[in-house]
Amino acid sequence: MIAEAGLAALWLAAALAGLQLMLGWTGLRHQRDDMLAAVRPVAVIQAVLTLLAFALLIWLFLRVDLSVALVAANDHSEKPWLYKFAGTWGNHEGSMLMWVTILAVAGAAVALLERRLDDRTLTATLSAQAAIGLGFYAFLLFASNPFARLDPAPPEGQGLNPLLQDPGLAFHPPTLYLGYVGLSVAFSFAVGALVTRNVGPSFARAMRPWVLGAWILLTLGITAGSYWAYYELGWGGWWFWDPVENASLMPWLAATALLHSVTVLATRDGLRAWTVMLAVVAFSMSMVGTFLVRSGILTSVHAFAVDPRRGTFILALLAIYIGGALALFAARVGTVREGSRFDPVSREGALVINNLLLTAVLGIVLVGTLYPLVVESMTGEKLSVGPPYFNAAAGPLALVLMAVMAVGPLLRWRRDELRNLGRRLAIPIAIAIASLAGVLLLAPGIRILPFLGLVLALGVGAASLAPLWKRNLRRTPLFIWGMVIAHLGIAVSLAGMASESAFTQERLVASRLGEAQQVGPYNIKLDSVMPIAGPNWTAIEGTVTAVRGGHSFALKPQARAFWAPPTETNESAIQTVWDGQLYVVLGRADEQGRWQLRLWWKPFVTLIWAGGAMVAIGGALALLGRLARERRTAMREAWA
């Protein structure tokens, strides 16, 4: 009954999305205010129904109702409850339902909270949101129904991929999806503003909190995902340029560009058409990303052969939404009036360069991600594009981007003199030169990219604090703090990346019990290897003692064997200290009773994720600051 109720709720929600689109469309065409007034409530009810369907699916997973095909294929009665719960979205159908749920809830939030936009633009926005929703409801209902029954029900479920059985699953995908789908609101705002020919600062101010919010969540999601891959895969790497990772990076790059251009539009009324274009691109990247990951089309064209309906459906949806939005853009871009002008040397000028560079990096990542797919579908030849390509092509641009990030906030709006800039940058440049000498002295023979990374990180870090220089810190607005902290976070993260790639020490050894190894500042000894058991796995667990200058601690890496489904995973053991992380992986034993150990000493690697968290915190401060200021202005206007 629960599954049928969920399916019914989904059908109803889809029908309401259709109604919402129709009401908005005809209401706008024929100036029918009664129809327009109904759009908001319909959007809210649609969200409630979708939320209900999603809650019912979670309930089915928690109860392990094996008569539902999706539950039988992914759930298992012996799984800890957290993974039963999070396993709801650890599969294609469930995650698509989560996607649609967030889409509908975001639409409802716009309907309930948005009061700044005029009614017509808002209605057009909600209609656009409904149009997106409609396509995804169709995709769920016709090509990936999460509530399909299985008859006869199997005695036990097949379980969840052990690599996913980690607390990260409860946090990482929902955060990322919230970010992806938050960008749908920006997309809908852009479409709405194009439809009603209302592209201007008021539209930008309405869109900005949504862009910021989505961007914060994307930042958190990517940071968390990177750390998850780092400790779960046991490969010691934190970013693999894997297509799935790129799929989350591309919307982030577009959202970062959009975030900056929407600020220009909101405060200086410039970059109108470009901002609308970026909003379309950002959500297009979200959709491309989601589908690349969820359909499997990316890495293997054979996925089409497995379920041709799904693949074709996906391509059709992408073509309709991206093509439709671009066509609307092309038709209406002429009606977007020229915004105000600015000098090349100005804050706006720097932000334009920031946007161009971000878009170029986005293009490089997109090309590298899609190239294998295109080649395979055209010639049948298989190839993979990996870190050498991405580092070589995107790395230099990213470093230039950092330099622009350091300079931009120190420029005045509209026009500025290069001379003044030199004065404001004197201290950061001095710090960069000092660090250049310092790095050359302390670490000769360091490779060029990490070297530039370290120097830039220090210089950019100093420069990102410069906007606070000579300011009364207590009276500095919250969003300035936000910007400073976010930019500083980028520098911190860059420092971590450069340090990790330049100074990591790795040892791979076959060790007898009691034998000592040296890695970095640590002396490491494998004390014992014991079998242990968990809720749905057994493992061999090594006990490793690490000693450094009289202090010692124990690490317990495991090699786990899950029985549902039968898979083995390596659980690395990681110890964080103030100046880095010690990372230990236990391999297998050889005939002589020696155990393979993989040991890493990674100085300051934690800065990578700490920086990511700082970026997100900076974003949150900026969001709070903007909202608070808007509320104050609104109250003042209400009094006047």
Add this chain to the structure above:
Amino acid sequence: MKAKHQRLVLVLLAVAAMIGAALLAMSALKDQAAYFYTPSDAAHDRVEPGKAVRLGGMVANKSIAHDPDGVTTRFVVTDGQTTVPVRFTGITPDLFKENSGVVAEGSFAPDGSFVATNILAKHDERYMPPQVAGSMHKSESLEK
């Protein structure tokens, strides 16, 4: 500068940046894309030594041997017609065994042997990384 001119300059800059990025991407792709080879492909195409490629096939029967250092593994990859000796230093995946599929990432040495930096073995049928699944598909058809 007139408004129209400014817009034009912006558009030109954007186009130039995009073309530059595309050229950069294309040249990097030409050098860096790692192709997938079976031992026969590799023998036929004479892959340049040192170029990053993937080698896929079956681990030949009774070919796995361990060096005395305990962390270096040697084995032979075969596709039924040609064989390539492979050396790998590291922890091999759990399902790496003789007579089953394997994909080795790395490069050829001048003597025609293969030095692997990473080994992707066949995981549980359902949980293979898609990229591996694609490559494995090719070597699996050899299995039959």
